Amino acid sequence: MPSDPFAILGEFLTASEAEALAAQFAAGQHTIKALAVVNAARRGEAKQVLAAAGLSHEDGARAADLLRAIAGAKSLDRDLTPVWTMPGNEAKIGHLTGEFHRLVLAARQSVVCATYNFEQTSQMWNVLKQASEQPGVVVTVYVDGDKADAAKVKAQLPKATVYQSAELPNGKRVVSHAKFIVIDHAMVLLTSANFSFSAENRNIEFGLRIHDPALAASIETTMTNKHGSLYELVTP
Numbered sequence: 001m002p003s004d005p006f007a008i009l010g011e012f013l014t015a016s017e018a019e020a021l022a023a024q025f026a027a028g029q030h031t032i033k034a035l036a037v038v039n040a041a042r043r044g045e046a047k048q049v050l051a052a053a054g055l056s057h058e059d060g061a062r063a064a065d066l067l068r069a070i071a072g073a074k075s076l077d078r079d080l081t082p083v084w085t086m087p088g089n090e091a092k093i094g095h096l097t098g099e100f101h102r103l104v105l106a107a108r109q110s111v112v113c114a115t116y117n118f119e120q121t122s123q124m125w126n127v128l129k130q131a132s133e134q135p136g137v138v139v140t141v142y143v144d145g146d147k148a149d150a151a152k153v154k155a156q157l158p159k160a161t162v163y164q165s166a167e168l169p170n171g172k173r174v175v176s177h178a179k180f181i182v183i184d185h186a187m188v189l190l191t192s193a194n195f196s197f198s199a200e201n202r203n204i205e206f207g208l209r210i211h212d213p214a215l216a217a218s219i220e221t222t223m224t225n226k227h228g229s230l231y232e233l234v235t236p
Contacts, residue, residue, distance in 0.1 A: 005052040012049050015074035015213040016185045022067035025060040041136025085205035101127045113181040114142035121197035132159040144176040150234045163231040186213045
């Protein structure tokens with residue numbers, strides 16, 4: 001655990017939080033008002049680490065510069081790790097697909113994920129429910145409207161926002177075959193695996209775990225822009 005207050009601040013804040021706080025201080029906002037951009041569940045600790053680092057509205061320009069530096073450093077921090085599923089103990093390199101569930105449970109702000117099929121046998125069935133019930137964590141799930149039972153997914157995840165691929169004017173439904181998980185607007189898992197027991201335990205599946213806030217933002221923005229055209233909201 002770092003003892004330097006700036007190191008602690010840089011470790012605590014996500015790139016998006018640091019950038020948002022920088023914008024608030026640059027605009028002359030009071031510290032209390034600036035902290036409104038941080039999730040309520042993290043706001044108290046964010047206030048403490050900012051104070052420990054001596055950053056406040058009293059020198060907003062300095063605070064903004066340092067926070068932009070943190071955001072920039074975290075945005076350039078790109079880490080790629082292979083992620084495998086193989087039968088038995090055959091996977092010897094990188095991480096196992098099943099290990100990613102602990103990262104979902106550790107989410108502090110958000111989880112955005114997409115899968116073609118979503119079976120109740122998947123660890124994600126309960127993991128996403130637990131994540132969505134954590135204070136301040138926003139969970140969004142995209143599924144294929146034909147392959148996955150979107151109504152059951154929504155029933156399992158009442159606190160999450162669930163979308164299914166939309167039906168086109170010609171009566172055919174869009175096939176949503178994308179498979180990814182984005183955590184806290186920074187960590188991305190791109191994978192061949194569906195959310196199913198077989199994909200997580202028996203199949204040969206491959207993916208990449210990528211720490212890249214810019215990529216994460218691009219994925220989330222692209223999906224959001226397709227609401228109403230390629231994806232429709234699933235209601236209870």
